[in-house]
Amino acid sequence: MAGGTWPATGRGRKRGRDVKTIRYGIIGCGMMGQEHLRNIALLEDAEVAAIFEPDAAMRAEAAAHAPGAVLVDSVAGLLAVEAVNVLLIASPNYLHLRQMEEIAAIRPLPVLVEKPLFTDPADAPRLVALRSAYPAPIWVAMEYRYMPPVAHLVAEAQAATGGVKMLTIREHRFPFLHKVGEWNRLNTRTGGTLVEKCCHFFDLMRLIAGCNPVRVMASGGQAVNHKDEVLPNGERPDIWDNAYVIVDFENGLRAMLELCMFAEGSRYQEEISAVGPLGKIECLVPGPGRFWPAHLGEAPVPQVIVSPRDPKGPRVLDVPVDPALLAAGDHNGSTYYQHAGFNRAARGEQAPAVTLTDGWWAVAMGLAAQESARTGRAVVLATEGYAPH
Known part of the structure; x- marks a missing residue:
C-alpha cells in the first residue's frame, strides 16, 4: 500500500502536503460516528463537509453536531461532494469492506476506517486486492x-x-x-x-x-x-x-x-x-x-x-x-489523538500508523x-x- 500518496481526483491535489483544511466525508453517524464528529470539531484546520447516514434519527443528531455539512443519501453521493478530501467509515462492521471497495472504484481518497476491516474469512481475497491497488492512505481506527x-x-x-x-x-x-x-x-x-x-x-x-x-x-x-x-x-x-x-x-x-x-x-x-x-x-x-x-x-x-x-x-x-x-467521547481522549495522526497522514506528513x-x-x-x-x-x-x- 502506498502510505503517503495522494490520488488524482478531478481537481484534487496530487500530494497530501498541499492540503490545508481537512474536509471529512462521514459514512455512518451512529454512536461511534458521532464521537468522531465531536472530536473532529476539536481539531485545527479540519471540518465535516458531508455526511451519509441512512437512519433518520441518527442523521438528525449528526446534523446538529455538524450543521455545515451536506447530507447525502449514498456513498456515491458523498464522493460527489467536491469539498470532501478525506473519508471516515463508521458504519456497521459488515459494511466496511464493501464501502471501501466502492470508494476505490469511484474516488479513492484517504480513509480512516473503523475496526474491524472485515467480518468473514471468505472476504480475505477482496482485502488483498484492495491493499495492493488503493492509491491513498488507509488508516484503521484502533482507538485503544x-x-x-x-x-x-x-x-x-x-x-x-x-x-x-x-x-x-x-x-x-x-x-x-x-x-x-x-x-x-x-x-x-x-x-x-x-x-x-x-x-x-x-x-x-x-x-x-x-x-x-x-x-x-x-x-x-x-x-x-x-x-x-x-x-x-x-x-x-x-x-x-x-x-x-x-x-x-x-x-x-x-x-x-x-x-x-x-x-x-x-x-x-x-x-x-x-x-x-x-x-x-x-x-x-x-x-x-x-x-x-x-x-x-x-x-x-x-x-x-x-x-x-x-x-x-x-x-x-x-x-x-x-x-x-x-467529554468528546467514550475512549479516554484517544479518538482525538487518532484523528490528529490521520490528518498528518492525509497531508503527507507521515504514513498511517495502523x-x-x-x-x-x-x-x-x-x-x-x-x-x-x-x-x-x-x-x-x-x-x-x-x-x-
Whole structure:
C-alpha cells in the first residue's frame, strides 16, 4: 500500500502536503460516528463537509453536531461532494469492506476506517486486492492505541520489563449497547465478539510483541447478556459476552486476554500488564465517564504502575486526560489523538500508523480465537489460513 500518496481526483491535489483544511466525508453517524464528529470539531484546520447516514434519527443528531455539512443519501453521493478530501467509515462492521471497495472504484481518497476491516474469512481475497491497488492512505481506527495510559505503557514496556515475556489484557465492562437495528447482536453482522470488540486488544498484543502471532487458544461463549432479547426480525442474539484467549508470538512472548461484558461495576474497565526479566509495567483505564455512578464522586484517574524487581516497590503515575477530550467521547481522549495522526497522514506528513495489514492481523487473530473456542483446539495461524498473505 502506498502510505503517503495522494490520488488524482478531478481537481484534487496530487500530494497530501498541499492540503490545508481537512474536509471529512462521514459514512455512518451512529454512536461511534458521532464521537468522531465531536472530536473532529476539536481539531485545527479540519471540518465535516458531508455526511451519509441512512437512519433518520441518527442523521438528525449528526446534523446538529455538524450543521455545515451536506447530507447525502449514498456513498456515491458523498464522493460527489467536491469539498470532501478525506473519508471516515463508521458504519456497521459488515459494511466496511464493501464501502471501501466502492470508494476505490469511484474516488479513492484517504480513509480512516473503523475496526474491524472485515467480518468473514471468505472476504480475505477482496482485502488483498484492495491493499495492493488503493492509491491513498488507509488508516484503521484502533482507538485503544491512543488512550494516554495505554500509549504510555506501550512506549515504556520494553525498558520497564527488559523485554516483555508475558502480557495480560483484562477488560471487565458493560454489555453491548443498543445500536440501530440492533446490528451488534449477531455474529453474522459483527464478525463475533472476539472480532468486533477484541480486535483492539489483539492489535495491542501484536504492537507490543513487535512480531506476529503463531498460535491461538481460546474458550468463550454467551453466559449472561441478551439471552432474553428478540430482535425485530425475530432472531435471538448470539453474540458472546465472555472469553479467555491465549496467544503465542514468534519471539516467544505469551499474551492472554480476559473479557467479561457483565462486569460494569468494576472500578477500572481495562487492566493491562507486561512483565519481563527486569520488572512489570501495568496500566489501569476507567470506562466511559458517563457510566460512572455520580454518588461515588469523581471518576477514577487512569494510572500507570511500574514495579521493578530490584529495587522492589511499585511507582504509581497518574495519567489524567484533558477534560475536553473526555467529554468528546467514550475512549479516554484517544479518538482525538487518532484523528490528529490521520490528518498528518492525509497531508503527507507521515504514513498511517495502523495499516491495512495491522487491521487484517487483528481480525485474523479474533477469527482464530473464535474457531479455537468453537472447536476446543489450538489454531496455528500460518498453516490454517488465518494469517494475512
